[in-house]
Amino acid sequence: MQNEREINTLQFASLAFHFTTGSSILIIPSLLAERAKQDAWLAAIVATACGLLLVCLYNALGSRYPDLNLAEYSERVFGKWIGKTVSLLFASFALVLSALVLENIGVFITIEMMPETPIGVIHALMLWVVVLGVFLELKTLGRAAEIFFILVTVIYILTVTLILPHASIENIQPVLAGGIKPVLLGSLTFIGVPFLELVVFLMLYPHVKKTADGKKGFLIGTALSSFWLSLAVLVTILSLSATITELLVFPTYYVVKKINVAEFIQRVEAGLAVLWFVSIFFKTTICFYAGVHALARSLSLRSHRPLVIPLALIVFFLSTNAFKTYAYFYEVVVYIWPFCAATFGLVLPLLLLGGTFIRRRMAGGTRGERPSTRFKS
Numbered sequence: 001m002q003n004e005r006e007i008n009t010l011q012f013a014s015l016a017f018h019f020t021t022g023s024s025i026l027i028i029p030s031l032l033a034e035r036a037k038q039d040a041w042l043a044a045i046v047a048t049a050c051g052l053l054l055v056c057l058y059n060a061l062g063s064r065y066p067d068l069n070l071a072e073y074s075e076r077v078f079g080k081w082i083g084k085t086v087s088l089l090f091a092s093f094a095l096v097l098s099a100l101v102l103e104n105i106g107v108f109i110t111i112e113m114m115p116e117t118p119i120g121v122i123h124a125l126m127l128w129v130v131v132l133g134v135f136l137e138l139k140t141l142g143r144a145a146e147i148f149f150i151l152v153t154v155i156y157i158l159t160v161t162l163i164l165p166h167a168s169i170e171n172i173q174p175v176l177a178g179g180i181k182p183v184l185l186g187s188l189t190f191i192g193v194p195f196l197e198l199v200v201f202l203m204l205y206p207h208v209k210k211t212a213d214g215k216k217g218f219l220i221g222t223a224l225s226s227f228w229l230s231l232a233v234l235v236t237i238l239s240l241s242a243t244i245t246e247l248l249v250f251p252t253y254y255v256v257k258k259i260n261v262a263e264f265i266q267r268v269e270a271g272l273a274v275l276w277f278v279s280i281f282f283k284t285t286i287c288f289y290a291g292v293h294a295l296a297r298s299l300s301l302r303s304h305r306p307l308v309i310p311l312a313l314i315v316f317f318l319s320t321n322a323f324k325t326y327a328y329f330y331e332v333v334v335y336i337w338p339f340c341a342a343t344f345g346l347v348l349p350l351l352l353l354g355g356t357f358i359r360r361r362m363a364g365g366t367r368g369e370r371p372s373t374r375f376k377s
Contacts, residue, residue, distance in 0.1 A: 005209040009217040011142030012208050014149035016221030022283035023104040024194045026250045029236040033246035036186030038172045043186030044230035051195030055222045059215040061353050062205035070202040071297035077355040087298035093344045094200050094291030099318035101284045107326050120320045131312050133285040138207050148278050155275055156228055162259045167238035192338030196345030200290040
């Protein structure tokens with residue numbers, strides 16, 4: 001696919017916002033409460049600071065190769081064959097991440113909304129929309145993200161306002177009762193999901209109209225979504241207590257169920273769930289897009305389109321069969337996935353940045369150029 005600069009700054013920021021919020025707003029409060037208890041909100045703040053540093057790392061790498069995506073400059077930095085291997089592994093990472101997000105939304109719907117619906121049906125419907133999004137390319141996806149960004153932000157503000165009457169400050173006291181260690185452990189989970197996953201945006205960088213503005217948009221979009229995630233953690237614990245929060249699978253959804261204004265405004269959780277589905281759609285589509293394009297580059301294909309349907313079937317199989325129970329899925333997300341995400345979200349960018357520095361020192365500081373072989377739509 002030819003890397004046309006088709007996404008403006010606001011659209012890039014909106015995509016980062018939806019991606020970071022995604023399914024994280026459903027599961028992060030319980031994950032942090034399990035490790036940091038009533039100090040989960042502090043863990044969220046620590047993780048946010050680390051997450052923004054990661055975005056700065058990705059910006060530093062992306063700005064050095066403004067016309068190339070991660071798969072393309074992996075070949076430039078590591079050489080052809082090592083670079084193609086890196087692209088293949090990165091594609092696997094992005095596709096597995098797509099399956100994880102699909103599993104998350106499937107479990108949510110079957111537990112909270114439609115328990116009698118087979119989870120495979122939910123995965124198939126969601127994946128069908130994701131495939132359409134990949135075929136429509138990033139320009140359409142960016143416009144949709146821009147529209148929903150405003151709507152989601154307004155709804156989140158109203159939701160928090162309506163939940164605050166149920167909050168109790170005693171639920172976050174005493175502060176640091178267990179010391180700083182639980183806070184740091186909790187922050188590691190938050191860093192792994194979703195901040196380290198933002199590395200897939202390095203596959204989108206060449207499509208941003210102005211690289212400098214794109215860097216700002218990436219940082220602003222991530223910062224805004226991080227604020228809402230941290231606020232969701234705080235409000236959930238204030239409303240439910242850390243003990244109840246860690247026991248619930250989707251505590252944020254449970255908190256929203258408590259909204260009841262004069263017996264008139266109530267049962268708003270279904271509407272809010274629709275907005276969550278929107279954010280999860282954007283996250284899944286971006287992950288799948290990154291995986292498809294990275295694999296196309298690894299296989300030296302001139303177009304990514306022949307890979308879309310076969311890879312969608314693989315993602316469907318993984319999401320439907322790899323996680324037999326939610327308990328197993330939870331173990332993977334908490335104890336295994338952060339290490340996998342760190343490999344591609346931290347180690348790989350550092351190696352690429354270090355390799356770029358070394359090669360430019362050896363070559364006298366020449367700038368990364370557009371390779372001669374391009375994908376065609």
